[in-house]
Amino acid sequence: MDIAHLLTANGLLVAFAVVGAIMWLSNSISRRLTFGRVHGSAIAITLGLVLAFAGGLATGGEKGLADVPMLTGIGLMGGAMLRDFAIVATAFEVDVTQAKKAGLIGMVAIGLGTLLPFVVGVLLAVGFGYSDAVSLTTIGAGAITYIVGPVTGAALGASSSVIALSIATGVLKAVLVMIGTPLVANSIGLNSPRAAMVFGGLMGTVSGVSGGLAATDRRLVPYGALTATFHTGVGCLLVPSVFYFLVRALAGH
């Protein structure tokens, strides 16, 4: 039995070992090189993204490191099923009174978090010469999350290149939120459950929010995730309908 076969047959175990090694390396970098100033999980998530970039270049695939044959288990470990399972598990630590206090402002944040990125995306698309309502709406939707983008594009019948652009925008947003959140956390006051719920509603992208908050303060993750998970649904609901009609009315066609 050769090693490659063994590793492929035990994909999930290989993923546990590889991610464990990344975590261990990141924590020691955090301790020794930054003296704990940069959170170990922030380094680990950034390393994960760098490896995803390298994997994407090496294989030409769309799933980063998970496209390397011996590392397909990364895809299972970090896929939607286990991600959602682990996020739900963090709710076990949610302080109910804190979550209730931030309920209303969380909803306001979800509304703004849908509208603001959409407006930014549509305006930039106009600036880059797009003029038809379907393309504008699809690119704006991508700025909300990389799921709202293709769902909207498919519903409106946008071209595949525009859908690809909207997905890329959403993915970049998720990546930037993961990296940027620990850097700006102090200056935007991201230190309370209430702020985390506002943050989750505004940023929306579940992967960005969960990664960014994990890299900032693990205790905030469940609060951010609680609002963020409603964000994509609200986007998929409003954008191909209400927002599209508004853009069509403004764009003229």
Add this chain to the structure above:
Amino acid sequence: MAISGVALLAICTLLGALLGDGLGAALGAKANVGGVGIAMLLLIAARLWLSRHGRLSEGAKLGVQFWGALYIPIVVAMAAQQNVVAAVRGGPVVILAGIGTVAVCFIAVALLGRFGGRGETMDEIEARQAAGPRR
């Protein structure tokens, strides 16, 4: 029994996904609306009910908390399978839209966070809970 906690977590996650799909379909959204959020609310409700009735065993807690503790490694695995190449290669409209959106939303978090008073910070909550009797 640790499995009772894992099973509880799985049931909440599955029910949440089911209800989220149902809500999405009812609203015509073609997507899951708040499935994970609903699952989180179900788990919180289950925890409150079980502890009120003295049925929350250490094993069950262990089963849930184990998965909560694996959360960050799972996020790292998630980061390692993003299509970073496409995000980087998307061209200027993608890069500007990505940066612009994130910047605007960060500012909005700062503004909205201040609106209506500032929340108790995580450190303050833990200090208060450590000082007084828990709930």
